[in-house]
Amino acid sequence: MATPSGKSLRSAFYETRSISRDVLVPEDPALGLIAFASPNDPEPSIRIAAGRVVEIDGVAEADFDLIDAYLAAHGIDAAVAEEAMAIDDVAFARLIVSTAVPRQEVVRLVGGSTPAKIARVLGLLSPLELMQAMAKMRVRRTPSIQAHVTNRIDHPLLIAADAASAVALGFRELETTVPVLRDAPLVALALLIGSQGPAPGALTQCSVEERTELELGLRGLTTYAETVSVYGTEQVFLDGDDTPWSKALLASSYASRGLKMRFTSGSGAEVLMGAAEGKSMLYLEARCVAITRAAGSQGTQNGGIDGISVTASVPNGMREALAENLLAMLYGLESCSGNDTQMSASDMRRTAHTLPLLLAGSDFLFSGYGSIPTYDNSFGPSNFNAEDLDDYLVIQRDWGFEGVLRSCDDATLLPLRRRAAEACRAVLDELELMRFSDDEVERCVHAHGSLDVAEHQTEETARAGDAIIERELTAIDVVRALAVRGFDVEAERVLEMTRQRLFGDHLQTSAIFDEDMHVLSGLTDPNDYAGPGTGYRPSRARKLEMAQVRQVRSHDELLAEQAPVAGCIQLSDRGPAEARPRPDEVVVGISPAFGVDVWLTLSGLTVAEALRQVLAGIEEEGVAARIVRVTHSIDLGMIGWTAANLSGSGVALGMQGKGTALIHRADLPVLSNLELLSVAPLIDGARYRLMGRNAARHARGEQPAPVLLPESGEAFGPRYHAKVVALVARERARVRPGPPQTVEATWPS
Amino acid sequence: MAELTYPLGEGDRSRIAAQSGRKASQLTVADVRAGAVSAVDARVDPSTLHLQATFAEQAGNPQLAENLRRGAELALFADDDVLRFYDALRPGRSSEQELLAIAAELAAGGADRCAALVLEAREHYARRGLFG
Known part of the structure; x- marks a missing residue:
């Protein structure tokens, strides 16, 4: 079938892909x-x-x-x-x-x-x-990374809180800019305060027209x-x-x-x-x-930009x-290596742009990773943004390259954000620039972006910006205000950034300050890569840090859902199973830990319910059923085949605790089967029942239509494989030699 | 006294002073709070920038060294003057006479390298028609 325009459905589909929003040109x-x-x-x-x-x-x-x-x-x-x-x-x-x-x-x-x-x-x-x-x-051995910290309403407290988050995550340079030029001094001041809370030494800048940018620098606000x-x-x-x-x-x-x-x-x-x-x-x-x-x-900052x-x-x-x-x-x-502008609508393509640089390493992997949501990025969306942070951290974990960032949870970030917002509020109040309520502080602390704080820009921010220029306020005034209001740590750190100007160490090539205020530059930390075993390598502690991401689930966490439904069925061994006692039966073979250590299948059904549905399906077809536990193997084919060899009809249904099920027949090779439902997360109660019915019909020599799983394009591996490993370990621990056991099932009411 | 080595900030901080003469080790939050610190106490001394220029040269970057030496010269000028010199050198901002006057002003303030840069610009601005 063609589309009305005569195109194939596949071509029409391609036009809906995000990559098709990118316009490419011939040379x-x-x-x-x-x-x-x-x-x-x-x-x-x-x-x-x-x-x-x-x-x-x-x-x-x-x-x-x-x-x-x-x-x-x-x-x-x-x-x-x-x-x-x-x-x-x-x-x-x-x-x-x-x-x-x-x-x-x-x-x-x-x-x-x-x-x-x-x-x-x-x-x-x-x-x-x-x-x-x-x-x-590259000049510096240790890679670093720069963040964009901006918001669409130039809210100073949100700037301060987001600066604190950025530093906590590992960014060592923070770049801001403003939609309204008059706001620049205020935003630069807020960024400076927020940047020195979680750790000392992050460098800050405010990207505006050359002359204004220089003026902010001269005042020590950047x-x-x-x-x-x-x-x-x-x-x-x-x-x-x-x-x-x-x-x-x-x-x-x-x-x-x-x-x-x-x-x-x-x-x-x-x-x-x-x-x-x-x-x-x-x-x-x-x-x-x-x-x-x-x-x-x-x-230089280059690489497209x-x-x-x-x-x-x-x-x-x-x-x-x-x-x-x-x-x-x-x-x-010093290479501040771009990746600061989104260059494609395709997630795959924008990742492909950045990945080679990440793997190779640079003085600054990004000249502006968007640490805030794309809608708040006054530079426009970066190639990677707040929305992509977990993806970035996991990619860093996958490859073990030095991506410089670390995972931080709310317990870490919220106190840092609150402290930054409060320090900024105190300075703005002390310098009589702006006043903010407790409620506004809290909104900034918890915000994902500026839409969670306020809808519109206010004229007040621009007036505060003007006042900073007119009153010739400098970093020294910021230090004094911080000290007067009791923010001693921030006062000392902002003053230290001022003091560093007297030394000028950070004027050398590729200079940054690490979180202990040591200067890392081409002079103190020269790149000495000369092949395997040389150059920068993440330390053991850093590798452990990189391994910590939000998506990690411990073995115990993966198994936590099993305990609440333990005992949902009682399966009692009644001695070695009899072979072929009657011709009109289906044997249900269960795995070693089924209903012993494994109680919940991957689809969220209890093993009690899965087994009840299977037995009900067999019964509906008027065929007898018998449960046996196969203990010598966890392989589903072997479980089903072993059960089939005990079955008077030669047909059996095999089940693992995680829910995978098949129908087997004694005359087939072990690794063959009549029907297999291999994607356990998709097997619901109705399908287990249908599997029972089909097994019974096979037992009667019929050829039923196989049970189909619902259509799904989802890759189940990433989501379920860790749990499968945990459940399989439980099955494996219950393996023992010996013949299959007859099992009597009771369902506690 | 031992030679000052890079990084200066990780050595004896009492040996580095601001333009005002205040030692870096004596620039404290308590001083700031007491109102005893002025903007010039936060201004880098030309001698420090010359030292950094030497470090840059030793590291193989003569252009960075030259920039730091020009910076050492400009360190003694007021913010407004620095901004004015930069503006004057932007394309189409200055007549030939104005650039000559800037160069003279720089030279008079001991900024010979900066003056030479302006004079060099004048030559090429003339060739490429960039006088304002």
């Missing part, structure tokens, strides 16, 4: 819609004259655009350039991947290379080789900055209202106040601005990363995004 180099190797990418070249770079990738000095000019003056290491550029592309690619070549040697050679050269070399790497290279090339955007073509760089020189001075401005800072770039941005100059995404990104290094930024959906729309787009992260590492920069 179009003219628009920059090409991941690798555009026909318009330049041939790599370099010319050095008197120690100066006078040609880059086919462009002579007189024709340098701003990016070329800045790279020539500050980026490309002229002393290494001729050596690096002379290396064959494949040989260079192998240097990058090989665990025998130290990271520092690769960084040295990349320092003398041009963007076109690096882009061409990276185009040679397979996904696996990219991952292998990342494991070696502790790092990331939204310092650079682009791969001159036109888009200028459209972004900057030049490489202004960006370099901006970088120095942050340094001047002891603030950590990284640049940001990412493919797709130039395409979206309609000025990719026909170049490939990776080539333009190589220019961005080269500029980032040249301007003196310690690191806001333009990831454009990158994702072309062939090899995800491989390109991963190559961007590797680019940052090759330049010896």
Whole structure:
């Protein structure tokens, strides 16, 4: 049958899949819609004259655009350039991947290379080789992760509570932004307070327009900055209202106040601005990363970012995004590796985008995991969000990669959220910025998202933001307010973040503070991966932590439902079972622990009820029934076959305690059967009764229609197998040699 | 006295001072509560940034070192001046004369590296027509 449009039903079905909401495009180099190797990418070249770079990738000095000019003056290491550029592309690619070549040697050679050269070399790497290279090339040995903490109404107490949750989960950088720019100072302040409750040292930022972001940093309301955007073509760089020189001075401005800072770039941005100059995404990104290094930024956020959906729309787009992260590492920069924008409507596809990076490891696996619900994410949905947290934790547990996060239950989180919200409320009150009721605090503490707190933005938040700027409030004022209101721990920790500016340790490449306030950076914690047995490995304690997820059920928990129905039937042994006493009978063979240690089947019926239905079905057909317990095997085929060999009709019905059932006949091989209901969770009382009737009809030599299970696409393994293992262990413990026993059943009323 | 080593914050904190001269070890919550701490007590000293630049250089990143040295120069300027310098260097914001004046102002404040950066920008802004 076709659909009205003439399509097959299968084609029509595919159109309903979430993947079909993604719009993909063919490569179009003219628009920059090409991941690798555009026909318009330049041939790599370099010319050095008197120690100066006078040609880059086919462009002579007189024709340098701003990016070329800045790279020539500050980026490309002229002393290494001729050596690096002379290396064959494949040989260079192998240097990058090989665990025998130290990271520092690769960084040295990349320092003398041009963007076109690096882009061409990276185009040679397979996904696996990219991952292998990342494991070696990232700067910091210990991976970390950044969270988005925002909400659609800029509620400061909810920001503080969610910041506390994020830190408790393991995030070490928290990024916020605001739908209303005037709210930014208030939200930054709330984030700072909330971030220092569960543990010290998480870095915080507020992503807004460059100048405002800098101002918040200067006041100490943020502790790092990331939204310092650079682009791969001159036109888009200028459209972004900057030049490489202004960006370099901006970088120095942050340094001047002891603030950590990284640049940001990412493919797709130039395409979206309609000025990719026909170049490939990776080539333009190589220019961005080269500029980032040249301007003196310690690191970069890249790998698609806001333009990831454009990158994702072309062939090899995800491989390109991963190559961007590797680019940052090759330049010896901190990699804050994207995954911060949802790039597909398909859960499978967005997971596939992120997984290779998770397995390879990065300085920051996400430059913004959405720690809040997607609807509250003022950046737009991240590729992974609060909704996906348990999936993420389980994937981390599955693979044992360092995903940095840990599972936290309400008993852990609620007190931390309350403390953060109360600290924030106290500061806002002390500084006469805003007042909140106890009720509003409680709503923020328990909220999943802002819809649980309030419907609308209030003008008050914007006025409080204005006041912070007008009154020139700084982190010192926050410390004082915290101390005055008795939040001594938070006061000390916020002050410590201020104190750290005096040291500037976190200005070094890939620097973060761990939860004990030790700085982990390229200097104290350099990545030393050189193959198996080297580099970062989760500690034993960390492996145990990763194994703890919400979905874990202990053996005892899995079996807890058995005890309340224990004794639902009494099955008494009456000695060895007789063979074939009468021809018109069906023998019901039960497993060793059936009604002994196993009382509840996987469908939730008691074994008493399952057995009662089976016997009733046999009786309805006018056939006699007899129960025997098979004790020498837990295998259902063996149980049924053994019972069939005792049956006068040669037909038996076998049952395990977990509810699986079959009809067997003595003349069949052991592992064969007449009917099998193997999916125990789907067998209800009516079906057990029908199994009894069919067994009786087989006993009479008829050929009844087999019992069918209801249709279901559910994979039962993930849900039931742990319970099956627990129940089977009980069956196994009751196995003993010897002949089947006659059993007398009584149902207590 | 032993040489200061990275990380500075995990060494003797009495050896690192803010721009005001207040030692990091003497920046306490009690001081803040008593109103005895001003914004300049939270401002990193240029000498510290120079030290960090040396660490960066030793770690093989001369560009980061240069950035930290420019930062050391800007550390002595007021917030508003820093914001003004950045704005002036954005495309189309300044005339050639204005950029020259910024460079002179930076040089006068001892910010030679920053001044050189501005002068270099001026050269390329002229070539690419970016004066405002």
